[in-house]
Each structure stands twice: as C-alpha cells, then as structure tokens.
Amino acid sequence: MVEEDLNQIGGNSNYNGEADPESNTLNQPLVKANRTLSSTPLALVGAKVSHIESLDYEINENDLFKHDWRKRSKAQVLQYVFLKWTLACLVGLFTGLIATLINLAVENIAGYKLLAVGHFLTQERYVTGLMVLAGANLGLTLVASVLCVCFAPTAAGPGIPEIKAYLNGVDTPNMFGATTMIVKIVGSIGAVAAGLDLGKEGPLVHIGSCIASLLGQGGTDNHRIKWRWLRYFNNDRDRRDLITCGSAAGVCAAFRSPVGGVLFALEEVATWWRSALLWRTFFSTAVVVVVLREFIEICNSGKCGLFGRGGLIMFDVSHVTYTYHVTDIIPVMLIGVIGGILGSLYNHFLHKVLRLYNLINEKGKIHKVLLSLTVSLFTSVCLYGLPFLAKCKPCDPSIDEICPTNGRSGNFKQFNCPKGYYNDLATLLLTTNDDAVRNLFSSNTPNEFGMGSLCIFFVLYCILGLFTFGIATPSGLFLPIILMGAAYGRMLGAAMGSYTSIDQGLYAVLGAAALMAGSMRMTVSLCVIFLELTNNLLLLPITMIVLLIAKTVGDSFNPSIYDIILHLKGLPFLEANPEPWMRNLSVGELGDAKPPVVTLQGVEKVSKIVDVLKNTTHNAFPVLDKAEVPQVGLPTGATELHGLILRAHLVKVLKKRWFLTEKRRTEEWEVREKFPWDELAEREDNFDDVAITSAEMEMYVDLHPLTNTTPYTVMENMSVAKALVLFRQVGLRHLLIVPKIQASGMCPVVGILTRQDLRAYNILQAFPLLEKSKGGKAH
Numbered sequence: 001m002v003e004e005d006l007n008q009i010g011g012n013s014n015y016n017g018e019a020d021p022e023s024n025t026l027n028q029p030l031v032k033a034n035r036t037l038s039s040t041p042l043a044l045v046g047a048k049v050s051h052i053e054s055l056d057y058e059i060n061e062n063d064l065f066k067h068d069w070r071k072r073s074k075a076q077v078l079q080y081v082f083l084k085w086t087l088a089c090l091v092g093l094f095t096g097l098i099a100t101l102i103n104l105a106v107e108n109i110a111g112y113k114l115l116a117v118g119h120f121l122t123q124e125r126y127v128t129g130l131m132v133l134a135g136a137n138l139g140l141t142l143v144a145s146v147l148c149v150c151f152a153p154t155a156a157g158p159g160i161p162e163i164k165a166y167l168n169g170v171d172t173p174n175m176f177g178a179t180t181m182i183v184k185i186v187g188s189i190g191a192v193a194a195g196l197d198l199g200k201e202g203p204l205v206h207i208g209s210c211i212a213s214l215l216g217q218g219g220t221d222n223h224r225i226k227w228r229w230l231r232y233f234n235n236d237r238d239r240r241d242l243i244t245c246g247s248a249a250g251v252c253a254a255f256r257s258p259v260g261g262v263l264f265a266l267e268e269v270a271t272w273w274r275s276a277l278l279w280r281t282f283f284s285t286a287v288v289v290v291v292l293r294e295f296i297e298i299c300n301s302g303k304c305g306l307f308g309r310g311g312l313i314m315f316d317v318s319h320v321t322y323t324y325h326v327t328d329i330i331p332v333m334l335i336g337v338i339g340g341i342l343g344s345l346y347n348h349f350l351h352k353v354l355r356l357y358n359l360i361n362e363k364g365k366i367h368k369v370l371l372s373l374t375v376s377l378f379t380s381v382c383l384y385g386l387p388f389l390a391k392c393k394p395c396d397p398s399i400d401e402i403c404p405t406n407g408r409s410g411n412f413k414q415f416n417c418p419k420g421y422y423n424d425l426a427t428l429l430l431t432t433n434d435d436a437v438r439n440l441f442s443s444n445t446p447n448e449f450g451m452g453s454l455c456i457f458f459v460l461y462c463i464l465g466l467f468t469f470g471i472a473t474p475s476g477l478f479l480p481i482i483l484m485g486a487a488y489g490r491m492l493g494a495a496m497g498s499y500t501s502i503d504q505g506l507y508a509v510l511g512a513a514a515l516m517a518g519s520m521r522m523t524v525s526l527c528v529i530f531l532e533l534t535n536n537l538l539l540l541p542i543t544m545i546v547l548l549i550a551k552t553v554g555d556s557f558n559p560s561i562y563d564i565i566l567h568l569k570g571l572p573f574l575e576a577n578p579e580p581w582m583r584n585l586s587v588g589e590l591g592d593a594k595p596p597v598v599t600l601q602g603v604e605k606v607s608k609i610v611d612v613l614k615n616t617t618h619n620a621f622p623v624l625d626k627a628e629v630p631q632v633g634l635p636t637g638a639t640e641l642h643g644l645i646l647r648a649h650l651v652k653v654l655k656k657r658w659f660l661t662e663k664r665r666t667e668e669w670e671v672r673e674k675f676p677w678d679e680l681a682e683r684e685d686n687f688d689d690v691a692i693t694s695a696e697m698e699m700y701v702d703l704h705p706l707t708n709t710t711p712y713t714v715m716e717n718m719s720v721a722k723a724l725v726l727f728r729q730v731g732l733r734h735l736l737i738v739p740k741i742q743a744s745g746m747c748p749v750v751g752i753l754t755r756q757d758l759r760a761y762n763i764l765q766a767f768p769l770l771e772k773s774k775g776g777k778a779h
Contacts, residue, residue: 052572053171053619054755055236057272057731058712060646063668063705064675080232084280087215087233087242092249092284094215095208096291099253102189102200104304109140109193110432111306117384117430118406121415134380137194141376142369144190144473149365152183156472158202159184160269161562163209163247165571167240168271169731169755172571175206176213176243184210184474191473192433196379197464199433199479205250205269206474212246213239237731241277244270245284251529254478256292258285260529267525268562271576272731324502324542331500335489335510336517336546340553342488343518346481347554347561349466354568357470372471379468382460387426390453392417425453429460433479437512440486443505451494458487477561478516485515509534510546517550521560572755574728578721579760585767587723588716591737591751593766599624599749602642602704603663607697609650613687619647620734622749623707641748643707644734653706654690659699671705713738716750724758 059065113136120129148156154174162172174180188203216233233239247269252261262281266273298304324332361368395403395412404414404422415426428436428449442448465480489511493504513530517523527543558564566573598616600608602625612621625642658674660666713736714723727735737750756762 052173052570054572054733055166055169055171055240055731056646056733057169057237057240058708058733059237060708061710062643062708064671067668067672083232084238084241085283087212088245088280088284089287090215091208091212091242091245092252092287093291094211095204095246095249095253095284096288096295098185098207098211099204099250099288100292100295102185102192102204104299105189106193106200107432108305109189110195113137113193114430114432115306121406124416126416130381130384133195133384134377137196137376137380138373140190140194141196141372141473144187144194145369145372145471147183147187147190148472148474149368152177152180153472155180155183155187155206155474157470157474157565158476159206159209159474160202160247161565161569161571163206163243164269164562165566165573166209167244167247167269168573168728169733170571170573176210178210178214181207181210181214187474191475194376194379195383195432196376196473196475197433197461197468197480197483198473199254199476199482200474201251201254201478202476203474204254204476205247208246208248208250208253209243210246212242212249216242240272240731241280244277245281248281249284249288251525252285252288253292254476255529255533256289257529257532258282258289260525260532261285261288263525263528264522268520268522271574271728324506324538328500328502328542329545331492331496331502331507332510332542332545333549335492335507335514336549337553338488338492339485339511339514339516339546339550340518341557342484343481343515343520343550344554344557346462346465346484346515346519347558347564350469350561351564351568353466354470354565361472368472372473375468375471379464382464383429386456386460387413387415387423387429389456390423390425391450392421393424393450394421396447424449425456428453428457433483437479437482437486440483440490440508441505443503446494446504449490449494451491454487454491454494458484458491461487477520481516481519482512485512487511488515506539509539510542513543514546514550517547518554519561521551521554523547523551572759574724574755574758575760576728578724580721582721582724582760582763583719585720585763586716587714587718587720587735587737587753588750589767590720590753590757590763591716594751594757597622597747597749597751599747600645600703601625602707603660603665603700603702605697606654606659606692606699606701609654609701610692610697613647613650613654618752620644620752621647621650622736622752623703624748625704639748641713641736641738642704643709644711644736645703645707649706650703651687651690653701653703654687654692657696659696659701661699663700664702665704666702668705675706711736715740720758720763723753727753727755727758 113133116136117129117133120126120132152174154162154172154177159175162175166172166175184203184207188200188207191198192200216239233242244265248261248265250261251264252258255261259282262278262285265281266278270277295304357371360371401412403412404417404420405412406414412422413426413430414421415423415430417423427439431439440449461480461483465484469475469477469480486508489507489509490504492511493500493502493507496502496507509530513526516526520526523544527540527547530543531537531540554560559567563573598612598618599622600612602623621644623642623645624639626639652675656674711734712726712730712732714726716737717740723735726732733754735753737753738748739746739750742748
C-alpha cells in the first residue's frame, strides 16, 4: 500500500536545485530546471507514484461561459436541478444494491466455510478443520490480492484518504474508474469472507464515490453516454458534490445510519459544504436506507441463503435496554481516556508498520501477493489454534439460545468442548467479524466471556489490526477498531464488577466508540452512528462524553489515522487551520522565491504558445493586454491583467487550429462557432499529438474569449495564512499575486500560487529561518 519512502514522494520536495518539472522556467530544458521554492507533485496512488494535479473547482468565467449563462432558459435550469436530484437518487439506489450484494456474498461464503469447519470439529478431526479453514481463507485472499495488484492497485486499502484528498481539490488519478469499483466489490467480498481483520465499511465509501463519479460523467472514460443533459455535469464542481453524496451513501450502507452518513461526509471527508448539498446528501442516504430495509424484510423470510439476520443489520442491538447512574461517570471518563491513548498508540504503530510494508512492496507484485497470503495464513492459524487455550465453560440452562453449537453463528460455540459446555474464545474467533461484534455487544451476559479469553482476543486483534491493514486487498479500518474497542471495553466492565451498574455490553459499545474517536478523531458523526445503531437515546450523554474525551486525548499525541495515511501517500492535502508562523510571511515573499511568471498577450503568436506548452508544465498562464484606459500615474500603453487561461484551453485551440492570419480580436460569433461551451470542460492537455506547420507558427490566436476574466487575486502584502484560507475555502487551483502599486513598465502579475506552494512543509524548506525562529520573519 505504501511503496515509496517519504523522501521520494509528494510530501517531500526538492529545494536544492534538483529538477522540478512542474515549475521550470520558459526557455530552460526540463532536466535543468532550478528554483528556490519548488515541490515535486508526485504521490502514491495505488501501486504507482503518480503525477498529481489539482482540480478546477473555480468557475471559469470566460466569454463563452457568460454567453451560455445568459441564454439559459428556465426549462434548462429546471433540467439541471432535476438531474442533480435524479443522480443523487441513483447514487443511493446503486450503493444500497451493491452493499446488499456484498453482505449477501460475505455471509453466505463465510457461512458455508464455517459450517464445513464445524462439521470436522464435531468429528474431532481438528487438523482437517484447520486445513479447510486455512485453505479457504488463502483462496479468497489470493483472489482479492491478485485483482488489486494486477488490475486495480487503487482499489487496495479503504479509499477514504484519497476521497478526502479529492474533495480537498487533489485530482487522484484512477480512483473512481469502473475497473476500480469492480475490483473493490469483488476484493471486499473475498477479503472479508476470508476472515481477515478488516471491514467492508471503508470500501463501501469508496464504492459509493465510484458510483457517483461514473454516473456524473456518463460512464467510463472510454464508453461515455453522450446524453445532452449530462453536459451540465462535465465539470469538477458538480462531480465533487456527487462524490460527496456517494461517500455519505457508503457510510449509510455500512452502518444503516442515514444521518450518520451525512455527518461523516460533513465532518471527515468534505472540505467544501453548503445547505443545498446537505439536502441532496441526505436524500441519497434516505434512498440507501429504503433499499436496505426492503432487503432486510426479504432476508428475514429466509430467501437469502445463510444470510438470515446478519450483515445488513451490522450491530443490531436496538432491542437492548441500557441503564446507568450519575456515579458511573468516572468509569465512563476512564473509557474515554483509555480509548484516546490506545487510539493514538494504534496510529503510531500502524505508521511504523506501513513504512515496513513499504520496503516489502517495493520489491514487486509477487511480494505484495505473498505478503497478503502470509497475513491470511497467520490469521487462520490464530483464529483456529488460540481457542484451544481457553477453558470450556458450562452452558447456562436459563438462557433461551441453543448451547452449545458449531453452526456459523451463535453465542456459544462448542469447538473442542464436551456436550453441555462451550468455548467462549471460539465463539469470538470462529465466526464472522460482524457476529463477533454482536457477541461482544450482547447485554445481560456478564459471565459469558472470561477475562482470559477477552485478553487473548484483544491482544490478537491489536496485532492483526496492525499487520492486516496495508496488504494489497480492499480493507476498512472501522471494524478492526470496533473489535479492539469492544474487547477492551468489555474487559474494563468485567474488571469493574459490582462497582458499576453499567452492563458489560454497554462498556463494549462505549469502548468501541472511544477507540474510534481516539484513532479517527471523529465525534459528531460517530455519536450519531452509534445512536442510530443502538436506537437508544439514553446513551447520548455518555457517548458524547466518551467521544469528546477520547478525541481530546488522542489529539494531544498525533494526527488522525487518515491524516497519517494522507501524509504517507504524499497527497497535497491543505489543512483547515494555517500554521501561526504563516502570518509572518507575505505572498509576495513567497512569489519572489519562484521563477518569473510566464505570461501571454491577449492576441498571441502561435509560435509563442507552442514554445510555452513545450517548455513548461504550468497549467495556467496570465493573459496581459494593453490598458485602454491606463491607471492614474501610468503611461499610455501600460499593460494590465486581462485574466487567466488554462493550459487545456490552449491545447484545444491548437488542435482545432483556430488561427488568424492577422493580429486582431475576433467577434463573439466566431468563437461560438468553433468552441461549444461544454467542450471546454474537457481536460485535454496532451500536446504531443499536435502537429503545427511552419506557416501556422507565424499566425495568431485571440485568447480573449477563452480567458477567465475574473481570476482570484491577492495583494502581494497579504499574509500566507490568509491566502491559504481563501485558497482552500473557495477551492482554487491558481491564485494570482498582484502588486500593491504598479510602477511604470512593471508586470501586473507578481506570481502565481498553487496548492504545492501553500503547503507548510514546502514553505519551511524554502524559508528555514521560519522554523528556527518559530514564527520569526523569513529574512
């Protein structure tokens, strides 16, 4: 999963004169580019170190856009609004259907596997049972791993950090394709059914986002539906909103929690939010719940094979009645403190493990598959062998459940015990992860699990949670953390004994919530998710206390687990809060550390455009023009900033050969004939296949109609902290720096800031005195 050392990926940058293809000057060869402030736009996406671009969330207000906006009729506006709600509905519908498919497949595959193992256990053929369990798990893991390694490396892992980066404005390549989605679905089924310590919740978030992206663009890149209505969604802004709906729908499908899904998207993944998006996201999650409820009714009638009441109702503890008193606040606070400490420790050690896996994964595809198979074999041996260490416990004749049993589920597995006895550790290990959580959450069962079995279970899942995440399979972090948290919570409840009135099942619920808050640093969404799962409003006060304490404790040690993964992958994520020392540095000083800006004239020669495209990899260029009415104090003929033109639009001009034989401005109708407005939304920046003749090199191009005449600009004396807040909140790709006072003959643009320029690490490399003085001036 993590394949490059931090010194080689986008989190680190070159400031020692090494080549930086994103920031070379105009007439320098790429291999000789040299600058003070630079950043290598490379990041780990799947199995490769990929070139990272930013997304264009800003509206490109050129003449074509303005003309189209003016001529839109009320019917077209209604079409646009109707299509947004229709796509939100389809996102929820398909996410719910695919979540049902995954749950059905996992429960049935794992169920038949466990039934086969139980058959050999009843015959006391323990070695054969181990071989069947290990063989089935290895086969399922092999399928999931090979698919990820060979066909869709971006399907490995949870996918949530990449979605978070995408919604922050980072174009993570190949993350939302059809192949990635299919591999994610099949791989999740194989990995979860194989009994690995991972969940399907993170992959469901990624799958929902893939569905949203594919619907928004009308299919895959090679087979798109050319429906005229879909042209409205041919932009990054609307695709961002759809993917936000998809991520919320994925969480809702995983936990059957519609409000929790909306709040997860708001709190954890979305950078940009508004009320209209809130309503559409809620609509998507509502559709998911309706689909899941319908399939729950079908499955409860016995038409889903071994599925029964599992899977979809992941933690169905709504029938449990929990009670507590004011005196129980102290143990509740203790749960929060322990959850915060354990969560931060888990983040710390997982960081180390992922760096170790980096060394293994660098050796090639075979080593990735072998690593996955090794983890699977170790997991199978532990799940099957450790229950032999537990003592058999007599069945309680007062309970209604069957005891003992060797079926695929149940709270009392017989395993190697005589008739009338059960193995409590086998009950937790030889079952699906969902059933293990359900067993730990069970109430009014204070003596069902012994302290020794709970300790073994907790230690085992801490180890498995560290070494399973990071292998080349789709994997979610929610379930491993819930299992660890529920185990330590139940252990604490057993240790408290008669000193507390809280049921051990409630301790397990609070422990799971605390560990998730301590690791993922979410509060509001987690609170609502657990509230919707337990269906018990009485739990709200103590759940809030636990989550707030756990997050506060965890934040004092290290970042959240998703932020750690973002850093390891080198994705240039912009944090919400600027560093304090950024207020002591101006954007003008930042611009001075960069090479001079490459500018174009309003009517430019074709040869100059070709030269710019060949010798730079900038994605936008300021367009300058002679001022018709010069500012006071400036001579006649002084230049002014007309706007900003994108590299993709320049390539489009050359491919369409929209050239002029004389240097003049074009009429509006000439532009509309050549460039439909929706064509300009396509990212077409491949300049290699454009052949320009020598005669065409001497012609001209009028850039005025394609230029964004209202780019965001900041004064050169603005602080970097303020510029960063503007850049992030508006979702910019480029931010122009203009002089406070424009002198005669001075360029009206001081510099251009991009995402890489505003990252704290990159700035500190260019201005080391900032770090040494901890907030002092850079010079």
